[in-house]
Amino acid sequence: MSTTPALRPYLPSDAARCAAIFRASIEALTSDDYGDEQRRAWAATADDVAAFGARLAKSLTLVATISGEPIGFGSLKGADVIDMLYVDPEFARRGVGALLIDALTRLAKGRGAKQLTSEVSDTAKASFENQGFVAQRRNLIQLDDEWLANTTMLKPLVAADPARPPTSKLH
Ligand SMILES: CC(C)(COP(=O)(O)OP(=O)(O)OC[C@H]1O[C@@H](n2cnc3c(N)ncnc32)[C@H](O)[C@@H]1OP(=O)(O)O)[C@@H](O)C(=O)NCCC(=O)NCCS
Structure with a gap:
């Protein structure tokens, strides 16, 4: 059995x-x-599976699989926001999250994004930092009667213009 994760687009049946x-x-x-x-x-925000699936379908969602079985997913909302990133705990800490962030970053670049942001859980913060994201601000999100903290993180996708003199013309 292959243990190398593969990526494919999300399907409604997922x-x-x-x-x-x-x-x-x-x-x-x-x-x-x-x-x-x-x-x-x-x-509980996934209790309504149809609504949860609709949210994934509305974004560009990638599913990570091992031997064809889904073991994680990540979604790109619009050109420049990572909306969701979740990995099956049985397969955590093997680089699946990093693989998904990297693929979503490439898709964002392909969509012309100049930067990529995400509201990142405290659990996922190190994974995003490892991929070059930098914390911008703390947020508090209300779910039912609960308040959860997360961090808006940003990764620039275009290199800053190097301050170098114009190249001389060839004669
Ligand atoms: C955040 C999340 C998606 C990361 O998924 P993951 O597949 O475990 O991520 P990775 O394996 O790429 O990286 C996680 C850690 O494993 C380490 N790692 C990666 N490959 C590894 C390997 N082969 N062996 C050991 N450790 C490894 C990474 O260095 C990283 O460690 P660090 O956090 O101490 O820096 C996962 O933890 C998750 O689903 N969390 C719960 C939901 C959540 O918070 N989602 C984010 C919402 S914004």
Whole structure:
């Protein structure tokens, strides 16, 4: 069995599996950063699987697979926002998140984005920093009666113009 992850576009039939990955990753991976009630409110945002799937379908969503089975997903909203990034806890810390961020970055560049931003959970912050994102500001998001903190992070996609003199003409 291949353990190398592959990427493919999201299909409507992935909705239930992606919702399960979403819930499992929140359950297993975020307890150092968020309380039980916060995580319950966060995971509950996938309870309506049809609405959850519609959100993924509306963005450019990539599904990471191993041997054809979905093990993670990430979505690019418009040209320049990473909306979601979730990896099955069974397959966490193997570079799947990095693979998805890298692919979404390339897609953003292909869409002409000059920068890429994301509202990043405290759990995912290191993964985004590893990919060149820099924290911009802290946010508080209300879900049901719970308030969850996250961080807006940004990665410039165009290099700053080097301050160099114009090249001389050839004679
Ligand atoms: C954030 C998330 C998507 C990262 O997914 P992931 O596949 O585990 O990410 P990666 O493997 O690329 O990187 C995670 C860590 O594993 C490490 N890692 C990567 N490959 C590794 C390997 N082969 N062996 C050991 N560690 C490895 C990375 O260095 C990184 O470590 P660090 O965080 O200490 O810097 C995942 O933790 C998740 O789903 N979290 C819960 C939901 C969440 O917060 N989503 C983000 C919403 S904005």
